[in-house]
Amino acid sequence: MKIMLLTRSMAVGGAQRQLCVLCRELMRDGHDVSVLVYYSGDPLHADLTKLGVPVIDLRKQGRWRNFAFLWRLVRTVRHAKPDVIYAHLPAPNLLALMLKYLGCGAAIVCGVRASGMNVARTEWLTRLTLWLERRLVPRADLVIANSRVGAHYISRGTAPTIVDVIENGIDTQAFAFDTEGRHRMRADWGATETTAVIGCVARLDPMKDHTTLLHAFSLLLRALPGARLVCVGTFAEPYHSRLLALAGQLLPADSVKWIEREPRLSDVYSGLDALCLTSAYGEGFPNVVAEAMACGVPCVATDVGDTARILSSADFLVPVGDREAIARALLAALKQGRTFSQLRREKIETQFSPRRLAERTEAALTKALLRRNARMAYGDCT
Secondary structure (H helix, E strand, O other): OEEEEEEOOOOOOHHHHHHHHHHHHHHHOOOEEEEEEOOOOOHHHHHHHHHOOOEEEOOOOOOOOOHHHHHHHHHHHHHHOOOEEEEEOHHHHHHHHHHHHOOOOOEEEEEEOOEOOOHHHOOHHHHHHHHHHHHHHHHOOEEEEOOHHHHHHHOOOOOOOOEEEOOOOOOOOOOOOOHHHHHHHHHHHOOOOOOOEEEEEOOOOHHHOHHHHHHHHHHHHHHOOOOEEEEEOOOOOOHHHHHHHHHHHHOOOOOEEEEOOOOOHHHHHHHOOEEEEOOOOEOOOOHHHHHHHHOOOOEEEEOOOOHHHHOOOOOEEEOOOOHHHHHHHHHHHHHHOOOOHHHHHHHHHHHOOHHHHHHHHHHHHHHHHHHHHHHHHOOOOO
16 A cells, blocks of 8 residues: 655654654555655654655745645645555644545545644634644544544544544553663753652643643652652743743752753653653643553553553543642652553553554555545545
């Protein structure tokens, strides 16, 4: 099968890492895979190149300079003649649907990776994109959601046959506990082996609710005065500055470390004593929870997206915004230590493996191709 994946860029993020995993597995199965991006040069672009995946740069010049970009997209797809175009994220989904109506001939698959977005907290163009996505993706040959909550969200509460749920695949060879990595990270953070270190791996965005995290950590410090908090994720202003100011008000100096980029995520997880994700909305399948579990880290996470399905019976699901419950769960997770690390890892290996992701995606894309063939046979080119 000739498959073209369409995404905005290969910047560091959960969706982009999943795209790399999926490309690798599909190529192992003999499929012809390529990736179309708006912009090139981002960090994970090199990862695709190492895998031998052709990356086609559509050379978008900015938000409003779209005519030449759209022409390059249409021309590229018509020249390549893919069997399937599989888009990731809202704006690429809309572009893929446009290609359907321009008669590109490929089966169109839209990928939905979020749920319950709080559109009131986004800019107008993002609100419009999300509104259009939710109303138009049912016109694709197939929609793939990476969570059950995301499928419910995109189908507006119905259960259409056009939506398949395929959870993300976590590479447990890449994400595994590493003693040397743990020592290296903790040395970088200024933490000894006896220091209790809580980690949050999430971009600085209001949907991740770092504000609640900081408040919960301040409560935890009453029981564990020497604990440290490490926040790894890309910075965004003015939210970053507001968080720094809040940390300065709530917490002792140097008890929080902010890291914008850290490529050695497996080492980060290995260095933690507990992972905490306090997202308020928008999650589908939060990769960081599953990645940390693969490294054996006790996890505390809010009940958003499919988090409840990902966590093991030894982990801690807490209500959104409940700083007291989060602090209590973190204390329990730290006391538990690595007692149930193998339980966590086994759940990821058995339920969320890259092979499972690839096999289910291949079946879904085949289904989309059959639907494309049926509509073409009936003279419906759109």
